[in-house]
Amino acid sequence: MEKVAIDDVDIETNPMDVHSIRRPVSDALGFSDFAMNYFELEPGESFSGGLHTHHDQEEVFYVQQGTATFETRASQRDAADASGDEEVTVAEDEVIRFAPGDFQHGYNDTDERVVGFAFGAPKSKHDWDQIESIIYCQDCEDELGHGLELTDDGDFRLTCTECGNSFTP
Template sequence: MKRVALDDVRNEPNPLKVHEVRKPVSKVLGTEDFAMNYFELEPGESFSGGMHTHHDQEEVFYIQEGTATFDVRQSVESETEQVEVGPDAAIRFDPGEYQQGVNRGEEQVTGLALGAPGAMHDWDDIESVVYCPDCEQETGHDLDFVEGRFEMTCGECGYEHS
């Protein structure tokens, strides 16, 4: 057994600076089969750096306080649907389902992000939806994390940007 208080978990914000408070609870607990991160999102902040999917993990977001708005797509080409998740509610995303959660309200959002299987996702199994200047449209991009920053490669034309 291992126990931890949130106050004892070191804050590790996203390198893209899309939020200030992210505490990797599962890292401290030493989990191997699922990931658990605690978030506090101020107005305008997001859980991640943009629309993306984990091809290797399902994700569940439990919103404790406030209301998070999730932009959801079934594929890169499909229309974006917005889903609001309020306090004491949860939303689940299948592997391969695109999503981005944002605090579009005026109050802080607190909640948990859980992913399984695995305590860490494989960067090779994440795909982001990003505008490609060569393709002149949003396309699926492979994602890599190199020396503290994200690098993206367009899946259509191979254009690389960070």
């Protein structure tokens, strides 16, 4: 058995500084088959760095306090057709699930703090090569899927799946 208080879990933020408080509970307790992260999002902050998917993991978000907004897209193929985009509001004590391959970006666009949890399965950590972000490619001049990797310096490197252009934001 393992037990920990949320406030005793060290804060580890996203390299893109998109949130100020993220506590990886699964790391603190040594999870192997399940990911759990605690978040406190101030106005304008987000759970992640942008619209992305985990091809190897489903994600569930529980909003304990406040209201979060999730931008969603069924697939990268829908990128050219913005009609596939949707914004979903998740209020206090509500839960939202994203299957592997579903693109999502959760954020706080209110004036109040959002407190919530992100859960992932089937592993406690996703494989970096199984994450895909949708962002604008300067070479292709279009919003396209980009592979993601973590550099030795702890930064993200994004690579366009269409042209291979690579950059660090």
